[in-house]
Amino acid sequence: MAFYIVQFLTGLASAASLFLVASGLSIIFGVTRIVNFAHGAFYMLGAYVAFTLTERLSGAIGFWGGILAAALIVAAIGIVVEMLLLRRIYHAPELFQLLATFGLTLMVEDLVVLTWGPDDLVGPRAPGLKGAIDFFGQRIPSYDLFLIVLGPAVLGLLWLVFQRTRWGVLVRAATQDRDMVAALGVNQKWLFTSVFALGVFLAALAGALQIPRDAVHHAMDLRVIVDVFVVVVIGGLGSIAGAFVASVLVSELNAFGILIFPKISIILVFLVMAVVLIVRPWGLLGKAEAPARRTPGLSVNPWRALTSNERIAAAIALLLAAALPFFAGNYALTVGAEIAIFVIFAASLHFLMSAGGLASFGHAAYFGLGAYGVAFAAKLAGLPMAVALLAGPLFGLLGAAVFGFFAVQLSGVYFAMLTLAFAQIVWSIAFQWVALTGGDNGILGVWPESWVASPSHFYWLSLAIAALAVGALRIITFSPFGFALRANRDSPLRSEAIGIDGKRIQWSAFVIAGTVAGIGGALFAYLKGSVFPDVLGIPLSVDALVMVLLGGVETVSGAIVGAIVYKALSIWLVSQTDWSKLVLGAFIVVIVVAFPKGIVGTFEAIWPRRISAAKPTAITSHIETAE
């Protein structure tokens, strides 16, 4: 019995830091409507700065002074970030905000390694709380007890600030209607900045307080952000009390899940999240979300099929690509095959995002499932390659059917967070279930059979499948199904009123996109000859998002151009610099701020390929549709 109580208390102690980060994220979201992906990065920075202050400079301010100073320093960094970056994207679509803050996360990861080195750092113990308390033969670290008290204390303090201070009243008012608060003469800029600073302060404090418990390392940002996304999805985004309840719930599920399913403890959290989403789609204490914002400034030009000239141009481009083996060496062909595979992957996400309006932040899950499916079929079942390749789309389809069912119940940022969490769950399973997947060591020796073993043959195979996949997605985009999907994206109210079952259409689109991504993953497994958990990772999901964004979300096939440019660029970049994340992160931020329409979108804006029609009349006022 004592063992279970100790386990429970350990869970409560973990809940404290999770709550601090999640409440910060929720407060920022409530007022600015930005889901700050970089929140994990600020958490990590808090830990690193606190390490330096307490380890190297502890003489002057002591341990506790160091912790507090670290949180304040990081909050100051947060203020700079808010003023330089976020102020430019408050009115951008959610997808862009998530991507920009993800770009920031990438930059911080490299900057942290540049500053503190790649090794894990072990910080000092907290003075006065170094010991442990004996509890019926079990030992509880006194620091854990301190954290258990800290969580509710912070919750109470936040409540006081929001209920009793003028600033708190303004924040609550802005959470309800920020335009009205601005209209009443409140300086919105500083309100946003101060709210962001408070949120970052809480995240950094949580990171700083972790150093006596855990080593400081440069991957702690993604780990915490996924947990936090799960917490806010369960608790309800924007609700501080919800963040607290869900933090405790998730931490306890982790603490006890280890006892029940030692290998795949994350399953338990997933099951609870699924139940909560079915019963209360906006979280335990959350409110139904406001309708998603339209993308201002982005085109609302109707799409049209290619003209015959454009068809010829596309065919010539494909023929030129097919002729590559006659000019290029083996390395270039391998790179070419990889680009073709990423064209498939990006095109599948692009279909979901452009026609469906569903920005998945975990699309790598289906790519990776395809790769693992092939590895299982080829290595475990020993199937021939032509059959094993089919396991890719099959696994992608199955995964997308299960996760997609839950994901399409939500939209906007909730959809993004949920898909990300699902992908991370699949990643964790691949990582933890060593007996089946080999864990971190992956599955090796997935080599293509002799008929496609040569680089040129494999390149041709990849190119042919990519052309087929892109063509099929285009046909679907212009089919009645594709239009129904777009109809639901444009106006759920109207599409429901003309007999369209929006959720079912979206679910089907999700399954189509997952299946096509699985095809890409299947080829990828054979290209690399091995499968590692990386093929399910967040960085790969974000790569796909950047390709889509680079090509242009509001285009039919922009992802092709985006995939080619981005993949070529990143392969080149990795060969040129050790700090590719830093460059890539900066690149993402610049694209989001400067070229929100992407390459193809910008091109179309310069040379409009709008359907020819009578010149628009003077009256072009477009009334927003009610949703």
Place this chain on the structure above:
Amino acid sequence: MSADQPILSVEGLSKSYGGVHAVRGVSFSLSTREILALIGPNGAGKSTCFNMLNGQTVPDAGRVHVLGKDTTGLKPRQVWRLGVGRTFQITATFPTMTVRENVQVALSSHDHKLFDLATAMPRYAREEADRLLDLVGMGGFSMRPCGELAYGDLKRLELAIALANRPKLLLMDEPTAGMAPRERIELMRLTAQIAKEKSIGVLFTEHDMDVVFEHADRILVLNRGSLIAEGSPEEVRRNAEVRAIYLGEGLVYDARHREGAAP
């Protein structure tokens, strides 16, 4: 279906929000080719009532029958499949499609082709879509991006979309709100004409009394959630209670009506 069976019949429809009785025990029916207006001051419960007719809001009590079929509790898309078209107070169309594509989507849904992955939509039921657009006077606009239409044209496009499933009943929530006076009369004249030609029953809510008295065959007056009057335009105009509620507008209408009727 017998000839005299109502297209729409509503019995004891009620809905409360918290302690507010938005709609209380409303009953009425609507027959083929009839144009029925639902009027009442702001907050009378018109929109709530309307939303319960096509399944957007689930009533607390009461039943709705469409063509003799109980539709209470059905979803809007299911009600639509029974032949009920609807337009919205604030237009809801698909701004990233062309005008014709807006109608084509509705047509493909009517044909149960929503899960067709292979047919090319640009050629799908093109003539039929253009015929519907012609009908509402949007013939020349087929290829225009819907996102750049003027508001009055959006209202007409909505009408074309609503007609795509050959409805027996049209629900129009403030069809002329936000339009210029001349456009209003024109749109309702068009609607009335289509309704008579195609044997459609129309229920509409409206604030503009000119439009209401000009086109409605019968008028329902809603106040504080309850029906307080029902009858022909003449009867409703003479009703003292209605005049009390609509004092200003009623007088204005009378004056204009006499002017218009004199020559």
